[in-house]
Amino acid sequence: MADLNPAQLAAVEAGDGPQLILAGAGSGKTRTIIHRIGHLISARGVAPHRILAVTFTNKAAAELKSRLSELIGDDGGGVVSGTFHAISLRLLRRYAEALAYPRSFQVIDADDQKALVKRILKQANIPADRLHPSFLLGWIEHCKHAGQTAEQAPACDWNGVDLRGLYSTYQQQLREHERMDFSDLILNCVLLMREHADIAEALQRRFDHILVDEYQDTNPVQHEWLTLLCAGHRNLTVVGDDDQSIYGWRGADIRHILEFERIWSGAGTHRLEENYRSTGAILDLANAVISKNEDRHDKSLRATQEQGLLPQWQVCNDEYDEARQIGTQLQAWRDAGYAWQEMAVLYRSNRQSLALEQILREQGLPYRIVGGVGFFERLEIKDALAYWALLNGCGDALQLMRICNRPKRGIGLKGQEQLAAQLSGSGLRAHEWLDLVAEGGVGGVAGKLAPLARLIASLRPQAGTLPDRGLMALLQESGYLDSLQAMGELEAASRIDNIHTLQRYIELTMEQEITPIEFMDRAALLQSGEEAGRDDENEESVTLMSLHRAKGLEFDCVVLPGVEEGLLPHQRALDDGEAGIAEERRLLYVGITRARRHLKLTTARVRRLFGETHYPLPSRFIKNLPPSMLQQDTPVATASAMQNNSGDMGVGSNVLHPSFGEGVIIDFEGSGDAIRVTVQFRKAGIKRLMLKYAALQAA
DNA sequence: GACCGCTATATTTTT
DNA sequence: TATAGCGGTC
Numbered sequence: 001m002a003d004l005n006p007a008q009l010a011a012v013e014a015g016d017g018p019q020l021i022l023a024g025a026g027s028g029k030t031r032t033i034i035h036r037i038g039h040l041i042s043a044r045g046v047a048p049h050r051i052l053a054v055t056f057t058n059k060a061a062a063e064l065k066s067r068l069s070e071l072i073g074d075d076g077g078g079v080v081s082g083t084f085h086a087i088s089l090r091l092l093r094r095y096a097e098a099l100a101y102p103r104s105f106q107v108i109d110a111d112d113q114k115a116l117v118k119r120i121l122k123q124a125n126i127p128a129d130r131l132h133p134s135f136l137l138g139w140i141e142h143c144k145h146a147g148q149t150a151e152q153a154p155a156c157d158w159n160g161v162d163l164r165g166l167y168s169t170y171q172q173q174l175r176e177h178e179r180m181d182f183s184d185l186i187l188n189c190v191l192l193m194r195e196h197a198d199i200a201e202a203l204q205r206r207f208d209h210i211l212v213d214e215y216q217d218t219n220p221v222q223h224e225w226l227t228l229l230c231a232g233h234r235n236l237t238v239v240g241d242d243d244q245s246i247y248g249w250r251g252a253d254i255r256h257i258l259e260f261e262r263i264w265s266g267a268g269t270h271r272l273e274e275n276y277r278s279t280g281a282i283l284d285l286a287n288a289v290i291s292k293n294e295d296r297h298d299k300s301l302r303a304t305q306e307q308g309l310l311p312q313w314q315v316c317n318d319e320y321d322e323a324r325q326i327g328t329q330l331q332a333w334r335d336a337g338y339a340w341q342e343m344a345v346l347y348r349s350n351r352q353s354l355a356l357e358q359i360l361r362e363q364g365l366p367y368r369i370v371g372g373v374g375f376f377e378r379l380e381i382k383d384a385l386a387y388w389a390l391l392n393g394c395g396d397a398l399q400l401m402r403i404c405n406r407p408k409r410g411i412g413l414k415g416q417e418q419l420a421a422q423l424s425g426s427g428l429r430a431h432e433w434l435d436l437v438a439e440g441g442v443g444g445v446a447g448k449l450a451p452l453a454r455l456i457a458s459l460r461p462q463a464g465t466l467p468d469r470g471l472m473a474l475l476q477e478s479g480y481l482d483s484l485q486a487m488g489e490l491e492a493a494s495r496i497d498n499i500h501t502l503q504r505y506i507e508l509t510m511e512q513e514i515t516p517i518e519f520m521d522r523a524a525l526l527q528s529g530e531e532a533g534r535d536d537e538n539e540e541s542v543t544l545m546s547l548h549r550a551k552g553l554e555f556d557c558v559v560l561p562g563v564e565e566g567l568l569p570h571q572r573a574l575d576d577g578e579a580g581i582a583e584e585r586r587l588l589y590v591g592i593t594r595a596r597r598h599l600k601l602t603t604a605r606v607r608r609l610f611g612e613t614h615y616p617l618p619s620r621f622i623k624n625l626p627p628s629m630l631q632q633d634t635p636v637a638t639a640s641a642m643q644n645n646s647g648d649m650g651v652g653s654n655v656l657h658p659s660f661g662e663g664v665i666i667d668f669e670g671s672g673d674a675i676r677v678t679v680q681f682r683k684a685g686i687k688r689l690m691l692k693y694a695a696l697q698a699a
Numbered sequence: 700g701a702c703c704g705c706t707a708t709a710t711t712t713t714t
Numbered sequence: 715t716a717t718a719g720c721g722g723t724c
Contacts, residue, residue, distance in 0.1 A: 057713045247712085351709070412700070546710085548711045548713085551713085572710060700724105708716100
């Protein structure tokens with residue numbers, strides 16, 4: 001451990017009791033956790049299986065495991081590590097019955113969850129304009145994040161609708177379908193411990209040490225989860241950075257890390273402030289930006305790398321100009337010897353990728369967009385998994401309903417209702433019921449399922465054996481694969497390709513001799529195809545993704561487009577007042593600190609969003625920075641601009657614009673070439689214009 | 700049951 | 715401005 005710095009070493013060797021490790025961006029956070037775990041095992045004699053390491057993503061959990069094995073060998077494998085959700089699910093599998101759930105319950109995904117809420121609202125005859133499904137779901141999630149069951153949730157009347165009642169209905173329906181949603185995984189674990197002292201005690205005795213990564217992102221129910229689990233020993237080590245708390249909108253409460261020392265009396269605090277990632281110039285900018293936030297642990301990153309080049313700030317004409325400038329910059333970095341995969345463009349809103357995509361394609365630069373529909377959320381993957389689950393004897397009613405008419409079997413909405421009623425009336429599990437159907441033991445519409453049921457019954461002996469040929473045979477012979485062809489050749493090919501990826505993943509995973517339901521758990525908790533064996537990470541291409549997705553990653557060269565008022569900070573965050581702006585500032589901080597060597601920020605003078613034209617001001621976050629921190633690069637605009645003599649105009653002047661018509665200036669800002677005016681147009685409303693480019697005339 | 704056209708909607712989305 | 719999903723109609 002000779003290569004740890006003093007602060008890291010102190011954190012690694014800190015004794016029992018609560019420990020807070022404030023780890024700035026690029027300060028060797030993961031190394032420190034791993035070494036601390038290693039220290040607990042080798043120096044303190046803690047048994048590996050009595051250590052629990054909690055993360056937020058599967059990727060982080062996997063990295064932890066592999067680096068731990070690297071450091072301490074086989075013992076690393078004994079450490080229990082996983083996401084909050086994965087660990088919770090494992091506990092719930094064992095104790096589900098205490099919550100009146102069958103042990104074979106499944107996890108419901110976001111799509112099915114939304115469909116369920118929609119159905120509930122429809123049944124209750126509540127139209128979307130009175131209560132929007134996503135609003136209801138958001139409210140329920142909010143309650144769950146706060147650790148509130150339907151009974152404990154606050155009474156809430158929305159347009160005469162009782163939200164708490166609907167929350168309760170939603171839970172009932174989930175239970176009837178034998179499903180839990182993602183938030184339930186955590187909340188139900190907490191309920192288990194709240195309501196069953198014996199289980200709580202057993203779980204509290206299970207681990208001697210708990211370590212949590214990305215602690216700034218914990219929400220109240222996760223906090224309670226941790227509090228309950230380590231109630232016996234209080235050996236809780238949390239690692240995080242309050243300056244990187246960007247999930248407040250998902251219920252994360254930054255106070256858990258800000259007030260850690262108050263919440264956990266006697267806590268030790270360790271600050272990791274030496275940054276091994278970025279150049280000094282990049283860190284100077286990061287520090288300058290984040291220091292404007294008020295509620296934060298006082299710390300600042302120190303560079304260990306060379307000072308490097310100043311980050312650049314470029315003002316562009318519009319989003320297409322911005323994209324072109326970015327393309328030029330990326331090419332310049334490439335010419336300087338950087339690989340494409342060492343570059344990233346990180347934006348606030350996914351919509352920003354549109355113009356970038358278009359221009360980068362025109363310029364012939366390789367890029368990949370991260371985001372969008374996750375692998376396991378794809379239609380064909382969900383279908384294939386439903387078939388697989390039914391084949392392997394763990395499918396449920398939702399899965400049967402999903403595939404009963406795919407391919408077309410002549411079962412319409414009415415038929416599906418009938419099937420659902422028959423199935424639930426039988427009291428059988430879906431696959432048992434299907435066997436009954438195969439034998440011709442069910443009448444009515446169910447008859448239309450008989451061929452499928454018989455096919456499944458005939459293939460079932462092949463299920464669970466390796467190599468697993470059952471699924472592909474089922475999809476082929478049931479006509480499912482053929483039904484994909486109806487979507488067009490290209491699309492069908494890509495979907496079938498995805499199914500083959502799934503097939504490989506199934507075989508790979510089943511080698512570990514896990515049960516079908518455990519396999520379904522993994523699929524439910526995984527979201528990307530990367531982990532499923534599709535590896536486009538190493539592709540030779542520039543990465544385009546949202547700032548949120550970029551947390552935890554690093555690149556040699558980073559571009560942050562759209563550093564503007566309205567986008568960063570986002571308009572919608574401004575409504576949340578100071579707290580909203582602080583989180584947006586942290587988002588910019590996260591973006592800046594992703595860069596190792598080169599950083600470029602851009603701003604557009606004109607940005608079209610949803611068909612509306614905006615004239616954004618540069619972000620407040622980069623205003624009033626010392627001029628030595630950013631190299632401003634503002635080329636002469638190419639727009640056909642009319643030169644105005646601003647001397648003729650001022651606040652109150654009447655003006656005329658060729659497309660917006662008559663208006664009056666209500667604000668004036670800037671000087672020289674950078675004058676912005678805010679104009680109240682009589683018909684077009686308030687617009688901000690760059691005087692130099694606006695064809696604005698004194699009227 | 701399929702198709703077409705209208706309309707609602709657009710911040711971020713670790714699980 | 716772009717798109718997905720829904721509802722109406724054939």
